[in-house]
Amino acid sequence: MAGESRKRKVGLLYDERMCKHDTPDGDDHPECPNRIKAIWEMLQRTGLAQRCVVLGGSKAEDKHLQLVHTKEHVNLVKSLSTKKKDSRRNKIASKLDSIYLNGGSSEAAYLAAGSVVEVAEKVAEGELDCGFAIVRPPGHHAEADEAMGFCLFNNVAVAASYLLNQRPDLGVKKILIVDWDVHHGNGTQKMFWKDPRVLVFSVHRHDGGSFYPTGDDGDYDKVGEGAGEGFNINVPWEQGRRCGDEDYIAVWDHILIPVTKEFNPDLIFLSAGFDAAIGDPRGGCFVTPYGYSVMLKKVCVVFSVLIGLAWFFSPELLQYVISQLMEFAQGKIVMALEGGYNLGSVAKSSLACVQVLLEEKQIQDSFEEYPYESTCRVIEAVRKRLCAYWPSLADELPWEAKTPSSPRCIREAKLTILSIRYKKQAESLRASLEVALEEKAALQTKVVELQGEKLRLQDKYAAEAKEAAEQLTQVSSELREAKIDLDFQRELFKKAGEEKKLLEGRVLKLEAELQQEASDKLRLRISRDRYAAEVKEAAEHLAKVRSELRDVQIDLNLHRKLPKKAKKVM
Numbered sequence: 071m072a073g074e075s076r077k078r079k080v081g082l083l084y085d086e087r088m089c090k091h092d093t094p095d096g097d098d099h100p101e102c103p104n105r106i107k108a109i110w111e112m113l114q115r116t117g118l119a120q121r122c123v124v125l126g127g128s129k130a131e132d133k134h135l136q137l138v139h140t141k142e143h144v145n146l147v148k149s150l151s152t153k154k155k156d157s158r159r160n161k162i163a164s165k166l167d168s169i170y171l172n173g174g175s176s177e178a179a180y181l182a183a184g185s186v187v188e189v190a191e192k193v194a195e196g197e198l199d200c201g202f203a204i205v206r207p208p209g210h211h212a213e214a215d216e217a218m219g220f221c222l223f224n225n226v227a228v229a230a231s232y233l234l235n236q237r238p239d240l241g242v243k244k245i246l247i248v249d250w251d252v253h254h255g256n257g258t259q260k261m262f263w264k265d266p267r268v269l270v271f272s273v274h275r276h277d278g279g280s281f282y283p284t285g286d287d288g289d290y291d292k293v294g295e296g297a298g299e300g301f302n303i304n305v306p307w308e309q310g311r312r313c314g315d316e317d318y319i320a321v322w323d324h325i326l327i328p329v330t331k332e333f334n335p336d337l338i339f340l341s342a343g344f345d346a347a348i349g350d351p352r353g354g355c356f357v358t359p360y361g362y363s364v365m366l367k368k369v370c371v372v373f374s375v376l377i378g379l380a381w382f383f384s385p386e387l388l389q390y391v392i393s394q395l396m397e398f399a400q401g402k403i404v405m406a407l408e409g410g411y412n413l414g415s416v417a418k419s420s421l422a423c424v425q426v427l428l429e430e431k432q433i434q435d436s437f438e439e440y441p442y443e444s445t446c447r448v449i450e451a452v453r454k455r456l457c458a459y460w461p462s463l464a465d466e467l468p469w470e471a472k473t474p475s476s477p478r479c480i481r482e483a484k485l486t487i488l489s490i491r492y493k494k495q496a497e498s499l500r501a502s503l504e505v506a507l508e509e510k511a512a513l514q515t516k517v518v519e520l521q522g523e524k525l526r527l528q529d530k531y532a533a534e535a536k537e538a539a540e541q542l543t544q545v546s547s548e549l550r551e552a553k554i555d556l557d558f559q560r561e562l563f564k565k566a567g568e569e570k571k572l573l574e575g576r577v578l579k580l581e582a583e584l585q586q587e588a589s590d591k592l593r594l595r596i597s598r599d600r601y602a603a604e605v606k607e608a609a610e611h612l613a614k615v616r617s618e619l620r621d622v623q624i625d626l627n628l629h630r631k632l633p634k635k636a637k638k639v640m
């Protein structure tokens with residue numbers, strides 16, 4: 071519906087595993103794991119992450135990495151995880167320019183590249199309107215066959231090449247890469263040097279070729295070659311210039327935006343380093359979070375020349391056209407983190423950008439000051455060098471871009487305030503350093519004292535320990551003896567029990583025997599008595615029988631005598 075714009079689907083990719091890439095010995099390094107943590111925490115704390123589609127990382131495929139890197143380079147990075155020895159990795163790293171490696175480097179590098187591919191694919195498919203891949207290690211310095219400048223794989227180049235060469239079905243035929251990292255994107259430049267499908271734009275400190283990566287690759291006369299001639303644009307800041315919002319916006323207004331209108335890309339990658347941010351320890355520039363949000367907004371909004379026409383009619387119409395363009399899956403933007411070494415600046419700048427992606431920020435594009443004169447010179451030189459390829463650059467510059475000057479009082483004031491703040495910080499640091507040093511000295515004497523005490527105590531404890539050990543042996547031998555005693559007594563007790571049982575058995579047996587004997591005796595007495603009676607009776611009977619016998623004998627004798635007598639008589 072007109073006016074009522076659909077809610078933008080903004081992808082946010084964060085994966086903790088990319089924190090595993092770190093210095094091998096835990097030494098401090100500006101390209102540290104906390105960079106992406108700080109961004110992620112800021113986006114969560116402010117509730118912005120909750121309004122986005124949050125994605126986890128995924129590892130790049132070798133064949134996709136090989137779209138822009140040599141096989142050898144891919145294999146080298148892959149082998150880092152299997153070469154378990156730190157010394158081996160340190161040796162490899164020492165041969166490279168500004169590279170450290172540890173056991174987590176390989177996985178993180180694969181994740182960083184794969185994650186940009188993942189977000190780019192989703193944006194190209196229309197599943198997301200735009201997205202921000204919060205990745206590390208960064209990528210834009212990595213060349214086809216070489217890691218350098220804290221970069222292992224060229225994450226953005228891999229993703230751009232993937233869309234163009236592997237996914238023609240998604241209809242992405244022209245890609246713009248905007249690189250606002252404070253360093254020149256040398257790797258990206260080389261990878262698409264002859265490729266007219268990819269317009270590479272980089273604005274960076276050049277300092278006459280003395281700023282990293284040194285040399286003249288980043289100069290404005292490097293415009294590409296062959297079919298790619300005119301499709302490489304460098305905006306090199308001059309020596310010692312502390313560029314800020316106004317300088318960057320002037321470059322946007324007079325170079326990047328007109329060229330983008332002409333090129334009319336299907337998708338835009340943003341190599342979003344935040345080391346040109348105010349407060350960055352290496353960049354020395356002055357871009358504010360607001361400046362970044364304006365730069366991003368301008369890039370988002372410029373997908374069609376229609377906008378220019380609408381602007382001609384009315385600002386309201388412009389707003390309407392913008393919302394419509396956003397609505398119809400235009401403004402396909404894929405942001406990928408590159409450098410940026412002040413955690414606070416990086417987090418705040420990222421926050422401002424995500425607010426723009428979510429369309430939750432009003433942008434007025436008004437600045438307090440004008441660009442540096444040197445900025446205007448650079449802009450004119452770039453326009454002159456490239457106007458043959460991009461006719462809109464041949465137009466006369468508006469007067470305010472040609473006559474910048476005016477005192478840079480606010481910028482200078484900011485600088486002064488910043489330097490005063492730093493001086494104060496340094497002073498307070500020095501003061502606390504002195505206190506700390508005193509404390510250190512005191513602590514050192516204390517340490518010496520404690521060491522003496524420690525030695526004394528060690529002796530004392532050693533003697534005590536010896537004594538205790540002796541006591542222990544004694545106690546244990548006593549214990550052993552006691553145990554033997556106990557065993558003996560237990561044995562005795564057992565034997566006594568057995569004997570008791572034996573005796574009890576014997577007693578029972580004896581009792582039984584006695585009882586038997588008693589009863590036998592009783593039986594005997596009874597039978598003896600009866601016997602005696604019988605004997606007596608028998609004796610009596612015998613006596614009777616005997617007397618009877620005698621009588622009989624007498625009778626017999628008598629009888630015997632009778633016949634004789636009778637005979638005699640007869």
Ligand code: Q9C
Pocket residue numbers: 168208209210211219220221251253282343345408409410
């Ligand atoms: N003397 C990115 O911002 N500086 N890389 C090395 C050697 C390297 C920066 C200084 C700076 C690399 C992604």
Ligand code: ZN
Pocket residue numbers: 251252253343345408409410
């Ligand atoms: Zn950088």
